Amino acid sequence: MRRIPLPVLAAAALVLVTLALALVFFVVPNDADQGFSQRIFYFHVSIAFTAYLCFGAGAWKALRHLWKRDPRADLESYVAVHQGVIFGVLVLLTGSIWAKISWGHWWVWSENQLVLFLVLFLFYAAYFMLRFSVDPGPQRANISAVYALFGVVLVPVSFLAIRLSQSLIHPQVFTRHGPNFGGWILAAYIVSQVAVLVLAYTLYRVELAGKLLDLRLRELRLA
Amino acid sequence: MNYLSDVGALTRKDLLLQLRARDTLPAMLLFVAAVFVVFHFSLPAGSSRLAASGLLWVAIVFTALLALGRAFVPEREQRTLDALVLAPCDRSAIWLAKSLATLAFLVAAEIVALPLFELFFHGLHGSTVAGVALADLGICAVGTFVGATAVVTRARELLLPLLFLPLAIPLIIGGVGASVVHGPGRYLGFLALYDLLFALLCWAAFEYVVVE
Secondary structure, rough: OOOOHHHHHHHHHHHHHHHHHHHHHHHHHOOOOOEEHHHHHHHHHOOOOOOEEEEEEHHHHHHHHHHHHHHHHHHHHHHHHHHHHHHHHHHHHHHHHHHHHHOOOOOOOOHHHHHHHHHHHHHHHHHHHOOOOOHHHHOHHHHHHHHHHHHHHHHHHHHHHHHHHHHHOOOOOOOOOOOOOOHHHHHHHHHHHHHHHHHHHHHHHHHHHHHHOOOHHHHHHOO | OHHHHHHHHHHHHHHHHHHOOOOOHHHHHHHHHHHHHHHHOOOOOOOOHHHHHHHHHHHHHHHHHHHHHHHHHHHHHOOHHHHHOOOOOOOHHHHHHHHHHHHHHHHHHHHHHHHHHHHHHOOOOOHHHHHHHHHHHHHHHHHHHHHHHOOOOOOOOHHHHHHHHHHHHHHHHHHHHHHOOOOOOHHHHHHHHHHHHHHHHHHHHHHHHOOO
């Protein structure tokens, strides 16, 4: 399969993100309930979905490493998880901003997705500590791969647990039934979603290219 | 049958080593008692009984961390992990045996800790005990796996809690839920699901963690 060249990807990401920003800020009407601040959601939700996809891709590459012994899968898995963590931090930041504006607090435990991302952030931060605490080689690749797989099991399990804990510790007060999803709102969401996905894929490719170059350089130095 | 006898022999070895050394279990008991006293003074007077039920789970997880941190120490100090890997048995048997041995110590510690909790805080129910029993399985399965991983890294003990606690959060949620609500069925079911899911994953993935 031929890959799309990086400059094309980067240009597409730039155009799409600009278009998404224009749609979100100038075209979409204000939310009846939450007003201007609701606009952060087009990015917040898109980024969250992208982060999940990155973690999923990391686990998929990890599985390919363990199963098919694909030599590049380890690096690809690591880069995907790395992008996932970057987007995960953005989810926490955008979620925090939204919580501050809506409820006056920078952090609310009643928002399931935010709590889940905090757990995932802790888990994947430990993934990096683990990875950089083992010397490069087959063992590091195996351990990293197994942890990436643990991550995709942890996501649904934690989600279920956090849903359960909501009914226990916090009454479900805030529901997210905002405006009816249609017209420009849907279009803006789809464009933002595609823009963030293309941006994430571009960043993934850039980082991967850099890492591969670094590896090649090291091999040449040793040769 | 062969697999089971391998697991049996390895479990016996782990139990025997720990019993001879006589350090883990007394340490766990002292630790959990000390933690209870610390909790008593950390809870302001008049705080709800539910708060103490929640803190019980903090005590259990940290006591388990103590045992998990020690689980692979003999293997490292005497460099027997390589020998275990070379032994003609399935590698998952090493994980299963180590989990069972850790479970034995954790249960032994809880047999003292739970009555002590009742004595100090008066909040122990049948559902709490059921929750603790189910959570123990998950703690030992995941914790042993993480312990085996941590021991091959440079950071060793430093890494164990960092890897273990995010994975243990669902267990805490299930356990606290089972301890404080009236119909704990959902939470106990969730704990059982966690145990099953992660035990299978650890069992299948362990051979990739230990390599010669």
